[in-house]
Amino acid sequence: MSASDQAPTAALLQVQNLQVQFATNDGPVYAVNGLSFAMQRGETLGIVGESGSGKSQTALAIMGLLARNGRATGSIDYQGRNLLALSEQELNTVRGSQIAMAFQDPMTALNPYLTVERQMTETLQLHKGMDRKAARASAIRMLDAVKIPAAASRIGMYPHEFSGGMRQRVMLAMALMCEPAILLADEPTTALDVTVQAQVLALLGDLQKDMGIAILLITHDLGVIAGLCDQVLVMYGGRVMEQGSAAHIFHHASHPYTRGLLGAIARIDGQGGPLLPIPGSPPQMAQLPSGCPFAPRCAWADGLCDSQVPALQDIAQAQSEQALRYPARRACHRPVELLNLSPGEEGAHV
Amino acid sequence: MWKYTLRRILATLPTLLTVITVCYLMLHLTPGGPFDSERKVSAAVLANLQAKYHLDLPLWQQYLYYLNNLLHGDLGASFRYADWSVNDLVAKALPVSLLIGGLSMLIAVFAGVVLGIWAALRQNSWLDHALMIFCNVGGSVPSFVIGPLLVTVFALWLKWLPSGGWNEGQWRFVVLPVALLAVINLSTVGRVMRGSLIEVLSSNFILAARAKGLPMSTIVLRHALRPALIPVVSVLGPLAISSITAAVVTETWFSLPGLGKLIVNGASNRDYTLVLGLVVLVTFVAVLLNLLVDLAYALLDPKIRY
Amino acid sequence: MPYLIPKSVTEIAPAARSPWLDARQRFVRNRAALVSLVILMLIALTCLVGPWLSPHAYDDTDWNLMGIGPTWDHWHLFGTDELGRDLLVRTLIGGRISLTVGVLATLVSVSLGVAWGAVAGFVGGKVDAFMMRIVDILYAIPYLLIAIMMVTILGRDFYLVVLTISAFSWMDMARVVRGQTLSIKSKEYIEAARAIGVPTRRIIFSHVVPNLLGIVVIYTSITVPGVILTESVLSFLGLGVQEPMTSWGVLIHDGANVMESSPWMIWFPGAALTLTLYCANFLGDGMRDALDPKTR
Numbered sequence: 001m002s003a004s005d006q007a008p009t010a011a012l013l014q015v016q017n018l019q020v021q022f023a024t025n026d027g028p029v030y031a032v033n034g035l036s037f038a039m040q041r042g043e044t045l046g047i048v049g050e051s052g053s054g055k056s057q058t059a060l061a062i063m064g065l066l067a068r069n070g071r072a073t074g075s076i077d078y079q080g081r082n083l084l085a086l087s088e089q090e091l092n093t094v095r096g097s098q099i100a101m102a103f104q105d106p107m108t109a110l111n112p113y114l115t116v117e118r119q120m121t122e123t124l125q126l127h128k129g130m131d132r133k134a135a136r137a138s139a140i141r142m143l144d145a146v147k148i149p150a151a152a153s154r155i156g157m158y159p160h161e162f163s164g165g166m167r168q169r170v171m172l173a174m175a176l177m178c179e180p181a182i183l184l185a186d187e188p189t190t191a192l193d194v195t196v197q198a199q200v201l202a203l204l205g206d207l208q209k210d211m212g213i214a215i216l217l218i219t220h221d222l223g224v225i226a227g228l229c230d231q232v233l234v235m236y237g238g239r240v241m242e243q244g245s246a247a248h249i250f251h252h253a254s255h256p257y258t259r260g261l262l263g264a265i266a267r268i269d270g271q272g273g274p275l276l277p278i279p280g281s282p283p284q285m286a287q288l289p290s291g292c293p294f295a296p297r298c299a300w301a302d303g304l305c306d307s308q309v310p311a312l313q314d315i316a317q318a319q320s321e322q323a324l325r326y327p328a329r330r331a332c333h334r335p336v337e338l339l340n341l342s343p344g345e346e347g348a349h350v
Numbered sequence: 351m352w353k354y355t356l357r358r359i360l361a362t363l364p365t366l367l368t369v370i371t372v373c374y375l376m377l378h379l380t381p382g383g384p385f386d387s388e389r390k391v392s393a394a395v396l397a398n399l400q401a402k403y404h405l406d407l408p409l410w411q412q413y414l415y416y417l418n419n420l421l422h423g424d425l426g427a428s429f430r431y432a433d434w435s436v437n438d439l440v441a442k443a444l445p446v447s448l449l450i451g452g453l454s455m456l457i458a459v460f461a462g463v464v465l466g467i468w469a470a471l472r473q474n475s476w477l478d479h480a481l482m483i484f485c486n487v488g489g490s491v492p493s494f495v496i497g498p499l500l501v502t503v504f505a506l507w508l509k510w511l512p513s514g515g516w517n518e519g520q521w522r523f524v525v526l527p528v529a530l531l532a533v534i535n536l537s538t539v540g541r542v543m544r545g546s547l548i549e550v551l552s553s554n555f556i557l558a559a560r561a562k563g564l565p566m567s568t569i570v571l572r573h574a575l576r577p578a579l580i581p582v583v584s585v586l587g588p589l590a591i592s593s594i595t596a597a598v599v600t601e602t603w604f605s606l607p608g609l610g611k612l613i614v615n616g617a618s619n620r621d622y623t624l625v626l627g628l629v630v631l632v633t634f635v636a637v638l639l640n641l642l643v644d645l646a647y648a649l650l651d652p653k654i655r656y
Numbered sequence: 657m658p659y660l661i662p663k664s665v666t667e668i669a670p671a672a673r674s675p676w677l678d679a680r681q682r683f684v685r686n687r688a689a690l691v692s693l694v695i696l697m698l699i700a701l702t703c704l705v706g707p708w709l710s711p712h713a714y715d716d717t718d719w720n721l722m723g724i725g726p727t728w729d730h731w732h733l734f735g736t737d738e739l740g741r742d743l744l745v746r747t748l749i750g751g752r753i754s755l756t757v758g759v760l761a762t763l764v765s766v767s768l769g770v771a772w773g774a775v776a777g778f779v780g781g782k783v784d785a786f787m788m789r790i791v792d793i794l795y796a797i798p799y800l801l802i803a804i805m806m807v808t809i810l811g812r813d814f815y816l817v818v819l820t821i822s823a824f825s826w827m828d829m830a831r832v833v834r835g836q837t838l839s840i841k842s843k844e845y846i847e848a849a850r851a852i853g854v855p856t857r858r859i860i861f862s863h864v865v866p867n868l869l870g871i872v873v874i875y876t877s878i879t880v881p882g883v884i885l886t887e888s889v890l891s892f893l894g895l896g897v898q899e900p901m902t903s904w905g906v907l908i909h910d911g912a913n914v915m916e917s918s919p920w921m922i923w924f925p926g927a928a929l930t931l932t933l934y935c936a937n938f939l940g941d942g943m944r945d946a947l948d949p950k951t952r
Contacts, residue, residue, distance in 0.1 A: 092564070096563035100562070103558050103561075105554065109554045109557075110558070111559065112555070126562075126564060127563065160652075160653060364793060365793045365797070373805055490934060490937055493889075494888070495926045502919065506916060588795075591796070594798040594800060599893065603912065614804070618895070622808060622809065626805070628801070629805050633801065
């Protein structure tokens with residue numbers, strides 16, 4: 001059966017052409033431009049990019065939590081409804097119970113003036129109408145599931161009485177209280193030590209298997225992506241540079257930016273030579289260059305790259321199930337073959 | 351908690367002691383004052399002074415007697431009135447000041463908090479702007495300009511309320527003074543509440559609370575209010591102290607027989623010991639209020655537990 | 657695949673700007689502060705020069721025109737009081753006193769505050785702790801009461817009034833100067849200067865003072881309205897400057913007594929005072945916005 005015969009299963013979350021812009025004193029800032037992706041039940045989608053690439057804003061747009069001067073256009077379909085068209089009250093029935101979000105810094109994302117119990121039970125009381133006692137029992141069970149020791153005695157404590165790694169787990173537990181269909185995890189490991197990072201990622205994987213949730217994982221760390229994600233989006237300057245299955249991104253990356261990211265990672269297997277950082281710095285979102293946002297830092301950029309924004313196009317791929325589910329795409333004017341040339345062969349561009 | 355309380359109480363003692371000592375010593379510098387041998391007072395007053403202040407003893411002993419008196423709640427003898435001690439005069443004036451001060455503070459805090467919350471939730475709307483202008487005016491226009499304004503509008507033009515006097519505390523005479531003090535204090539409370547709530551509402555944990563699908567009312571009442579109130583509480587201490595000035599002006603302006611009027615009259619009359627006694631009393635009250643504010647602050651913020 | 661070294665990335669460095677120029681630009685952009693400055697200068701000028709131009713002396717009594725409202729007649733633009741004295745001139749003279757007290761008391765309290773704070777910050781240790789404890793104690797005291805006490809004891813001589821007012825206006829400055837001194841003391845450029853052998857005096861004048869200057873200017877402009885207000889309150893209570901001197905506070909006090917029959921007596925001085933305070937406050941805000949290193 002070829003790909004074209006299969007009727008596509010309705011995606012759990014379908015984002016089409018999402019644009020997020022902010023009205024500022026210096027003019028409009030386009031944080032996200034033309035983002036599209038689909039998530040299925042039980043899958044993990046990773047969004048990778050530097051700070052300012054628009055990844056967090058994507059998550060906030062899905063939740064309807066953009067800042068007051070922000071507007072999202074396009075469509076975000078969840079269970080047949082466009083989330084961008086819902087009123088605040090309707091959104092509140094989705095937030096927390098169907099789609100939940102775990103924030104980047106657990107120290108600031110947990111209310112320091114309320115006990116952990118209060119913060120965990122309120123979603124259950126609100127969305128599932130549970131009473132205090134049942135909600136408390138449920139919360140203790142969830143804390144156990146995220147491997148917080150002595151959960152029953154810890155639950156009455158305040159966030160500042162927990163360590164950093166435990167706070168992150170508490171936040172995950174809090175997000176998962178109502179067993180949502182989708183979890184948006186914004187940089188869940190950034191504020192943590194490396195060993196704790198590994199634990200939290202393993203935890204996420206386990207929870208996903210147990211609860212069958214879909215996870216949207218936002219990070220700047222490719223290593224995090226490798227362990228957990230089925231599908232990956234690479235963003236830069238508010239646009240998708242490349243997307244595809246995780247296997248494609250890691251083994252067949254075909255965009256200069258993705259290549260650059262991969263080249264900048266230290267590898268434990270001794271492969272790869274010196275670390276090559278990508279020169280330059282992320283763009284000022286208020287003053288995006290016309291044309292490809294990556295062009296100023298790209299070794300292969302030419303005149304067209306500076307003047308015209310490249311469209312996201314399919315890449316020819318070896319046929320596989322992965323390739324069917326997650327078609328690979330890149331946004332680049334320069335042909336893939338060019339990137340495969342070794343230095344010196346390229347010609348007059350450097 | 352009790353250790354914290356005790357420590358705070360102990361911290362207030364230097365302040366009290368300094369004020370008492372400095373003022374007491376200042377009286378000794380005064381030519382013609384109570385401790386000067388050339389004081390010009392009647393025999394009756396002199397007898398009172400002698401009894402309370404032990405004027406023949408060396409200075410340090412006089413001082414100790416004075417402290418002892420204070421500990422027993424005796425504020426001393428008047429320099430001008432032979433028939434009344436300072437305590438007598440205070441007893442007549444205190445209820446007036448307490449009523450005006452207490453009532454206006456209650457109104458100011460309550461209204462200030464409510465209006466501040468309202469303005470914060472409707473930031474940049476016309477309501478917010480109107481409220482902020484009101485608070486700006488109330489906070490920066492001096493009390494003795496707002497007072498005449500109130501009197502002009504409500505007493506002279508509308509003739510709803512009397513323009514001054516006490517009349518044994520009949521409610522009509524209480525309204526304008528309380529209004530004046532309330533407006534002044536409300537301006538500060540409202541501004542601080544609004545600013546603080548706006549800042550709290552922009553925190554990450556409020557965003558996280560919204561992400562849980564909680565309705566705005568729950569978020570404000572359960573998540574935002576407690577941290578937002580902390581700056582408000584901590585401003586109540588200095589506010590109480592600064593409102594003493596406004597209270598003195600108010601009592602003078604409206605001719606209310608309270609402590610403020612008493613101290614101003616005492617100063618005009620050169621009733622040194624009366625002024626001393628009142629200064630000590632009011633400082634004590636101010637320090638006490640500050641202490642209460644500190645304790646309330648500790649109750650609100652779970653991170654403070656010494 | 658190794659990433660190729662790309663073409664050079666040129667960066668445009670922002671043009672260097674002196675912080676004073678920067679501050680002046682920010683100040684000028686603040687309309688309210690600019691307008692306030694102009695108004696204040698006009699008020700000061702009028703108070704200084706006005707009485708010389710007026711046909712009336714401030715204690716000239718005119719028995720024919722007692723207690724009249726504002727009128728063009730005889731240039732009694734603000735009206736007269738119950739003794740026939742022209743209110744306009746009295747308001748201007750009162751302004752002279754109020755502003756003079758304001759300036760003098762500010763000078764005294766700024767000097768005291770800067771000295772106190774700089775010594776505490778520079779010496780540090782126990783001396784610092786002790787000096788700041790005194791500041792804390794003073795903060796906790798309701799100043800008006802002590803001011804009343806001082807006036808009762810020391811009398812209402814002009815300079816004593818100035819002293820009384822200054823005694824309670826210097827604490828903010830002291831605190832802020834101490835903080836700034838502490839932070840300057842530990843800055844690396846001071847160590848660097850010492851390391852290359854710059855003499856201490858040079859360090860103080862080239863490094864410490866300019867950094868203190870900004871914050872001193874800010875807090876001076878904040879002290880001024882407070883001091884003017886304190887003087888007005890004292891005068892209003894009858895405990896400020898004495899006859900024959902008059903100030904806005906005294907005029908308001910006098911006007912309060914005859915408010916029902918002659919409202920202009922209170923409104924003109926009241927308006928003058930309020931306007932001055934407002935402008936001084938805006939000016940202070942403007943200074944703070946322009947000079948505060950934290951808001952840059």
